[in-house]
Amino acid sequence: MAELKLVNVKKVYDNKVVSVEDFNLEIRDKEFLVLVGPSGCGKSTTLRMIAGLEEISSGDLFIGDKRVNDVPPKDRNIAMVFQNYALYPHMDVYNNMAFGLKLRKFKKDEIKKRVDNAAKILGLENLLNRKPKALSGGQRQRVALGRAIVRDAEVFLMDEPLSNLDAKLRVQMRAEIQKLHSRLQTTTIYVTHDQTEAMTMATRLVVMKDGIIQQVGAPKEVYDEPDNVFVGGFIGSPAMNFLNGKLVGNHFVMDDVKLLVPDGRLKVLKERGYDGKDIILGIRPEDINDEQVFLDFSPETKVSASVEVAELMGAEIILYSQVNNQSFVARIDSRFNISAGDTIDLAFDLSKAHFFDKETEQRIK
Amino acid sequence: MINQLKEVFSTLKVHKDGSNQLDSDYKWFATDKEEIIGIRNDELTSKDVSLLTTFLTPYNVKFPTPTQAERNWRKIIYSTDLGEKDWKPSHPFRFVYFSFNKNQIEPLLFKDAIEGLFDKQVPILWENEHEGFIIEQQMMEEESISYEQIIDILMSDLYVKITFFVGPYKKDMEDLTLYYHSLTNIAKRIFHYTTKSVLTYVEAIPFLLTKQTDEDLRLDISKTILQEYIHDEETIHMMDTFFQCNLNLSETAKVLHLHRNSLQYRLDRFFEKTGIDIRQFQDAMTVSLALLARK
Numbered sequence: 001m002a003e004l005k006l007v008n009v010k011k012v013y014d015n016k017v018v019s020v021e022d023f024n025l026e027i028r029d030k031e032f033l034v035l036v037g038p039s040g041c042g043k044s045t046t047l048r049m050i051a052g053l054e055e056i057s058s059g060d061l062f063i064g065d066k067r068v069n070d071v072p073p074k075d076r077n078i079a080m081v082f083q084n085y086a087l088y089p090h091m092d093v094y095n096n097m098a099f100g101l102k103l104r105k106f107k108k109d110e111i112k113k114r115v116d117n118a119a120k121i122l123g124l125e126n127l128l129n130r131k132p133k134a135l136s137g138g139q140r141q142r143v144a145l146g147r148a149i150v151r152d153a154e155v156f157l158m159d160e161p162l163s164n165l166d167a168k169l170r171v172q173m174r175a176e177i178q179k180l181h182s183r184l185q186t187t188t189i190y191v192t193h194d195q196t197e198a199m200t201m202a203t204r205l206v207v208m209k210d211g212i213i214q215q216v217g218a219p220k221e222v223y224d225e226p227d228n229v230f231v232g233g234f235i236g237s238p239a240m241n242f243l244n245g246k247l248v249g250n251h252f253v254m255d256d257v258k259l260l261v262p263d264g265r266l267k268v269l270k271e272r273g274y275d276g277k278d279i280i281l282g283i284r285p286e287d288i289n290d291e292q293v294f295l296d297f298s299p300e301t302k303v304s305a306s307v308e309v310a311e312l313m314g315a316e317i318i319l320y321s322q323v324n325n326q327s328f329v330a331r332i333d334s335r336f337n338i339s340a341g342d343t344i345d346l347a348f349d350l351s352k353a354h355f356f357d358k359e360t361e362q363r364i365k
Numbered sequence: 366m367i368n369q370l371k372e373v374f375s376t377l378k379v380h381k382d383g384s385n386q387l388d389s390d391y392k393w394f395a396t397d398k399e400e401i402i403g404i405r406n407d408e409l410t411s412k413d414v415s416l417l418t419t420f421l422t423p424y425n426v427k428f429p430t431p432t433q434a435e436r437n438w439r440k441i442i443y444s445t446d447l448g449e450k451d452w453k454p455s456h457p458f459r460f461v462y463f464s465f466n467k468n469q470i471e472p473l474l475f476k477d478a479i480e481g482l483f484d485k486q487v488p489i490l491w492e493n494e495h496e497g498f499i500i501e502q503q504m505m506e507e508e509s510i511s512y513e514q515i516i517d518i519l520m521s522d523l524y525v526k527i528t529f530f531v532g533p534y535k536k537d538m539e540d541l542t543l544y545y546h547s548l549t550n551i552a553k554r555i556f557h558y559t560t561k562s563v564l565t566y567v568e569a570i571p572f573l574l575t576k577q578t579d580e581d582l583r584l585d586i587s588k589t590i591l592q593e594y595i596h597d598e599e600t601i602h603m604m605d606t607f608f609q610c611n612l613n614l615s616e617t618a619k620v621l622h623l624h625r626n627s628l629q630y631r632l633d634r635f636f637e638k639t640g641i642d643i644r645q646f647q648d649a650m651t652v653s654l655a656l657l658a659r660k
Contacts (some may be wrong), residue, residue, distance in 0.1 A: 036621055040602060053526040073470060073524035080521045086514030088481045099481055100522040103474055147521060191623070221451065228502075 002064050002077070002187050003029045003153040006048065007061035011045050011211075016314040019045045020211045023059070028203075030185045032178075036198035037208035037234070043191045046208075050189060052076055056247050062191065063155065071192050076155075077147035077323075079148035083160040083244050085141045087132040094117075094128040097146045111150075118149040121183065126342050145180065156188040162197065176202060207231050225354075232282045232354065238318060241288075243281045244358070247274050251300075252350070255327040260300035262351045269355055272364055279364070282357040285318070287349040288330035298347040307342045321346070367402060374413075376405035380430060381464070387430060394421035399436040428491050431475045437501060441538060442490075442545045453538050456502040460545065462530040462552035463495045469525045470549040472497075478519055482510060492549070502505045503534055512563040527557050531565045556659065575657040590655035592639050601656065603631060606642060608653050611643060 004027040008024075011020040017039050021041040035043040048054040050061060052073030067307040068076055087096045097115045101301055106114075116212050119125045122142045132140055132165040139159065150157055155303060162170045178201055179345040181188055192198055199204050199219045207222060207230075217229040219235075226232035247269055252259045260283075261269065271273070289295070295302055305328075309320040319330040338344060355364045371377045380387060380401035386405030387393050394417060401424055404417075431439070439592040467477070476489055479499060489496040510518075512529045519527055530552040535544060545653055548566075551573065560571045575583065585593060594600045603621060607628075610616040615631075635641045643649045 014557065037432040039606070039620060048526075051520075052524070053520060074469075077525075080524075082517035082521060084511075086518045088512055088518065089510050090484050091481060099478075103477060103522060127394040 003027060003062075003129050004155065004187065005060075005062040006046075006050075007060040007062070009046070009061060010057050011042070011049060012057045015329060017210055020049070023211075023213060025206060025213070025216065027187060027189060029187055032188045032190065032201060032203045033206065034198040034202035035189065035191045035206045035208060035266075036195060036202075036205070037193065037214075039193055040210075041208040042211035043193075043203060043206075043208050044159055045211075047159055047189060047191050049076055050155075051080055051157050057090065077153050078157055079151035080154045081132075081148050081152035081156070081158045083163050085144035085164065086163065087140060087147075089132055091130050092131055093135070093143050095144075096132070096143055097150050100147060101150060106272045114147075114150040114152065118146040121149060121180065122146050124297065129170050137165055138173060141169075141173055142176070145177070149180075149184070149229075154321055156186050158188065158190045160192055161190075163194070170197075175206065177201065186231045188305060189194075196237065199235065205235075208233055209234075215261060225363070226230045227363055228284070229282065229356050232356075236284060238285045238329045239242055240282045240284050242324070243283070243328065245281060246249060246275065246278050247355075252279070252355075254326065257303055257324045259303075259348055259350060265350065265353075265355065269364060271278075272355075274364060275356070278358040280358055281350075281363070282356055282363075283328075283350070283351055283353040285331035287352040288328070288332075289324070289349060290330070290332045290336060290344055294349075295345050295347045297335065298349070301348045301350050302345055303348065305342060305346050307338060307340055307344060310339050319344075343347065366396065367400070370402070370404075374404045374408055374410045374582065378403055378496050378597070384486035386426075391425035394418075395424045396421060399431075399440055426490075427472055427494055429473050429489070432488065434484065435490060438488050439490060442542055445654045450487070454502055456504055457534040458500055458502045459534045460532040461499040461501055462496070462548060462554070463499060464529055464556070465525045465527045466496045474520075474523060478523055482515055482518070494628055498545075499549070501525070502572065504637065508613070516562050527562065529563045530555060530569065533565065533566045559655075570601050571654060571657055573656055577624070578658065587655045590639075590641070590652060591659065594635065594639070600631070601659075604635075604652060605656060607632075607643060608649065608656075612646075614644075 006023050006025045009020060009023040010018070012018050022044060035046060037043050045121055049056050052068070052071065056069050061078060082281065084184060088099060091099060094115055097118055098111045101114065115128075116125075119128055122145060123140070124146060125141055127135065132143070137142065144161070158177075162173050165173060166363045174197060190296045202219050204216060205219055205222050206216050209230050215222055215231045217234060219227075222231060223235055226235065227244060228241070232273050233242065243254060247253075247261070250266055251260055252261055258322040269279070305323055307319050307321050310336060311318040311320075315334055317334045317336070318333050319332060321328060321330065332338070356362060357364055367377070367379065367472050376391075380393070380403060386402065386554055387401070390406055392406055392414065393401055393403045395401055397420075402421075433463075433543055442582075449611075474493060480486060480487065483501075484504075488500040489497055490500065497578070512531060516529065519525065530548070532544070532548045538564070540624045551566070551569055553571045555572060558576055591601075605615075606618045607622050610620060614628055615625055621628065632644060634640075641648045641652060643652050
């Protein structure tokens, strides 16, 4: 088991493109850390620098207490699983798992012991003689995980390992990887662009954009307290709503629409000198309510909105609507019968909303 | 010649096909008849080695022993005698250039791993200890594997970053020497222009054409075409992704985590401001070249 530390790590490619900038992070022993962000944000590059497949342009990488910048990948005691969960097509499951060890000249009985153990963990004991073409997508992915497990490595690095699977299988494999982690307790660094995957699997999340860490924290912390507009918008589906307006007195004002700001939030905004200034209101779709009891309780955060699109999702309805020519999305209970074209009252729960600086897009706190 | 050399160097031995590795106590050479001969290091002075090198090719002991097929291929590539080119493989073939960082893995290990990926033994022609060509025959394999997948599988087994430049298929041996040299030439340059790990000959052409253009002209083209968007990284990334997704709006929107309508709107804005509609093939091709010129 191992801890990792990245100190001021930077990656600049030959063409001067900066892929990762000033990356500082401590990864705890046994942690399941997820690097998440849109494509091109530097998450895979970071993973590959940890693996040693990409050179670190500047900064230090430690595994345990040892600085490993110049340690070859094969000596870093890591195991990797990639997006293309490819297997050797002409080898059976046993040999697919054993091959990496054979190349490293492990003894036969040690190989057998490790493969049998991995097969048992992954429930592959009955499939050891099958070739990849006779396996389902999920079974193939389990073999790919088995190929990593047999290494007995200190750190697992996973680069979008589920993105080639269909939606149903992805959900199933997500749970399997979590079970595997809780059983093996191996420090795992997992890269994904899928915020749902990140939220459901991570012990901690690292949200990245343009090669820079935007926020590090437990999934709930990142969801509830996003540091900036990007994180608020990236984590959560449907995304957080952002409305432009101004703080005037006790209200967030969007021309003729006024929403009363709760005392606690108001105090912070005023202390930071935002009175009379343009700010951004960030509110999650589930914090916009249409229930009568809420509307009665919060008359000063109520807006009348015309529904443009209503998507019935089963237990809930996603409403696409506008206030003061600014679009927003609300997630409400499906027991209310609402359809496109209706005009309804909605109350914004500003006690759960966030305010962001218009210029820096950082959360005002 | 071998018998004559034997009279001078008593330890000389000829390497037999099929035996595994070359003995590192010997200095190995390839003759013009593609035979591998070795002379014990302690029987050779540096002068002897220099002299032998004038008519023999030093043979690297770290390389796997060449198979008969590998010798045939090398012979054909380097032969000027058209008669030598009568031999030809039974299926169309292509040369796939590979490269990995120096001193990261032994060629023997790489060969073992590559053999695990194909149904039959594939010839490998080594340029040096970290570069070479795989010669792949086009066969209807039940379970084939892409070079992107090969990279992932080798990275996880060998812990090495590999690049592949995949040549076009050839049916005959005509111009094989030219084909080989042309691919070598392109392969050694092309990965300076892209961060992709696998590139086909077809994908490489726009890079090569653009990079051969005069730098001032390249700058001029990118400025004229991209106009005010030349430094707008977000729009450039959006267009790059749109091209990678084969001008498919839904796919691009998915990759960029955008709503399809938002993407449509952004492309409309680009059209309004530049008069270029990258949803049309001709315009897309021009902008794609302008993006390459900008890099």
